[in-house]
Amino acid sequence: MCQLLGMNCNTPTDICFSFAGFRTRGGLTDVHKDGWGIAFFEGRGCRSFIDVQQACESPVADLVRQYPIRSTNVIAHIRKATQGRVALENTHPFQRELWGRHWVFAHNGDLKDFHPKLVGPYQAVGDTDSERAFCYLLHHLRLEFASAPAPERMFPVLRELATRIAAYGEFNFLLSNGDFLFAHRGTQLSYIVRQAPFSTARLKDEDMSINFNEVASPNDRIAVVATQPLTENEVWTAFEDRTLNLFVDGELRMSASTASPVNV
Amino acid sequence: MCQLLGMNCNTPTDICFSFAGFRTRGGLTDVHKDGWGIAFFEGRGCRSFIDVQQACESPVADLVRQYPIRSTNVIAHIRKATQGRVALENTHPFQRELWGRHWVFAHNGDLKDFHPKLVGPYQAVGDTDSERAFCYLLHHLRLEFASAPAPERMFPVLRELATRIAAYGEFNFLLSNGDFLFAHRGTQLSYIVRQAPFSTARLKDEDMSINFNEVASPNDRIAVVATQPLTENEVWTAFEDRTLNLFVDGELRMSASTASPVNV
Helix, strand or coil, X not given: CCEEEEEEEEEEEECHHHHHHHHHCECCCCECCCCEEEEEXXXXXXXXXXXXXXXXXXXXXXXXXXXXXXXXXXXXXXXXXXXXXXXXXXXXXXXXEECCEEEEEEEEEEECCCCCCCCCCCCCCCCCHHHHHHHHHHHHHHHXXXXXXXXXXXXXXXXXXXXXXXXXXXXXXXXXXXXXXXXXXXXXXXXXXXXXXXXXXXXXXXXXXXXXXXXXXXXXXXXXXXXXXXXXXXXXXXXXXXXXXXXXXXXEEEEEECCXXXXX | CCEEEEEEEEEEEECHXXXXXXXXXXXXXXXXXCCEXXXXXXXXXXXXXXXXXXXXXXXXXXXXXXXXXXXXXXXEEECCCCCCCCCHHHCCCEEEEECCEEEXXXXXXXXXXXXXXXXXXXXXXXXXXXXXXXXXXXXXXXXHCXXXXXXXXXHHHHHHHXXXXXXXXXXXXXXXXXXXXXXXXCCCCEEEEEECCCCEEEECCCCCEEEHHHXXXXXXXXXXXXXXXXXXXXXXXXXXXXXXXXXXXXXXXXXXXXXXXCCC
């Protein structure tokens, strides 16, 4: 399975520290070596860096590691291929436009026999269950809302869609449009919210520490979501299995179960 | 106005040489300093690098310059803002999905009062005439064809759409889905086809030469399209004003005027 990393903040923040630990899991401290990718939102704009080389060796990852892109929403993914060959078109995060905004999606898991009929404008380019799930989500969100709803109004609809898809198998995902971050846990996903008083964090996967007092401002609030906790001296919270969670401005706003069958 | 660079080849080729000359026009040998971007197709996959820093100073451009990504279709753009502020969402090339393939678009020019009603699934994220033109093209292509047509069948439809849009002003553009490259000249766009026997090319904008005999194979054929010729010792061909041109496998396949009004 793959590794997910997400960030949602109330002020543009660089993700260099978390990414330093995360990328080593792409071939060095873990086995996820079938490509990787990261998408940064900067205002309404979005840029993705994706590579089929393993993250620990990728020159593109070197750049991301060293170039502090300040963003309020980030989604990153390291791939261990389960469905779909190792190819750029199968590399997360995936990106599409909906309601005049970019949407970014990454998935960790394995959806068995998930081949929905995609009749709308969102068609998969590659051959992963993940991209099909993303297209399915966007298609049904578009059917439900003619224009962008508030995230709180989207939440119950996305919850229903996630419940439906999660019936096919393991479905941990991150989804963002640059304004907020949805995080769905199937069986693996944890988070931490960093805010004042800040302390020093030490990476698990690399000999590296950061004192957030030196880099953050008193009002900053930063939520980091990851498949496995990235630091060893902070308390991460595991989401409940089968829950959809919404982060806005670095804060967990909504959480609800996707375990029970939803009438559709 | 902006600068365009496109490449279409019959075999995956790196664009490092052409990009070296091109990027210096982003702030150094020319005034186009409002961001830049480049999109590479690798099979069905596509990755874009975009930056709001000027190309001659961008760390992302350093990476692209040094990291030989081998691609059959590339579109690059250096921006001199005319419409839309300097922001990531206004940075070319733009990317959308149509018929299960990624499409990439970059524009040089200025479309006056071009505000089409975009009612379909393609909505502009930023506020440039260029992205609106791209959304308009994709929307109408999608209305015309339920699934991907051969480029020769697309050609007359795209010609009609380009004619319509070009009535609003300067409209030089590059458009690709990774299989072929459309190049429309309003008033500025030239190309060169490199094939055996290869020779040595010398950049105009930087003290750099390359002997293609040493890097290309006998059967390689590479078309390069640019706003202004990039080399000083090769013969570039200027397209006729107001023409749509189609490149496949490094070869100019079709060309037709978009100057005369088309009945719609």
